[in-house]
Amino acid sequence: MSYGASFALQEAVYSVLTGSAALSALVGERIYDAAPHSDAPDATAGVFVTLGDERVSNWSAQGLSGAIHDFSVTVHGSDEGFAAAKVAAEAVSAAVLGPLPPLSQGRVATADFRGARARRERAGGRAIELRFRFRIEA
Secondary structure: OOOOOHHHHHHHHHHHHHOOHHHHHHHOOOEEOOOOOOOOOOOOOOEEEEEEEEEEEEOOEOOEOEEEEEEEEEEEEOOOOOHHHHHHHHHHHHHHHOOOOOOOOOEEEEEEEEEEEEEEOOOOOEEEEEEEEEEEEO
């Protein structure tokens, strides 16, 4: 088991998100590794996506070596309702669960949707955290 495929997985997820025409139509180029600073010109308007937390654990059996990566992607919306964020979350899910490009390290054996949580933010916006599980063979 190794943490070595973590960045390779992040690159692949980012690549499919930025390459998704459906998601781009909804968020443009607003796909980030970290949320934009509150002073950024477009920080509080519309919908944007951030790559989220990751938890990695060992997955090795019968001579195979690998890791399980629980990875989240969050859709943020400035609207009072969830509609725009939910449409973008659907596009995120479709992109992430579609074919990923080959990883620079390891190979994705499986990719699964694990769940989602929609919540109201204190500042008045909305956020939907989508959780995915990837089994990566070393």
